[in-house]
Amino acid sequence: MITLANRVRSLLASTGAQVWYFYPQSWVRLPVIAWRESGNREFAQADGGEHLAELEYTVDIWSDSPEVNAGLASQVDAAMASARLRRDYSADLFEASTGRHHRSARYRCVADAAGNIYQ
Secondary structure: OOOOHHHHHHHHHOOOOEEEEOOOOOOOOOOEEEEEEEEEEEEEEEOOEEEEEEEEEEEEEEEOOHHHHHHHHHHHHHHHHHOOOEEEEEEEEEEOOOOEEEEEEEEEEEEEOOOOEEO
16 A cells, blocks of 8 residues: 655654644644544556555644644645645634634645655
């Protein structure tokens, strides 16, 4: 199965924010980024095996302000774009029960097993 999970984790860590897989395990230090591979489907076969996969990564940012989220989202967007992952969706959310501002974004690409990304 083709995945770019390690590359995505490294790209998100380059922002300097705390990064967690799937959901933050600690809320002590904000802002925080959580990510996951939310889609992985075979796109093309060659010689009887998977040749290309369509991948989707969901990135969630939490902080105490929408301005902090916007700044960090800009860094995340630049990092993901540098690897040729394209943003498919982004939305600001607010969690009233915790008072945390939340930005959710999805990035997509088509990749091969060698990690080459095609649009």
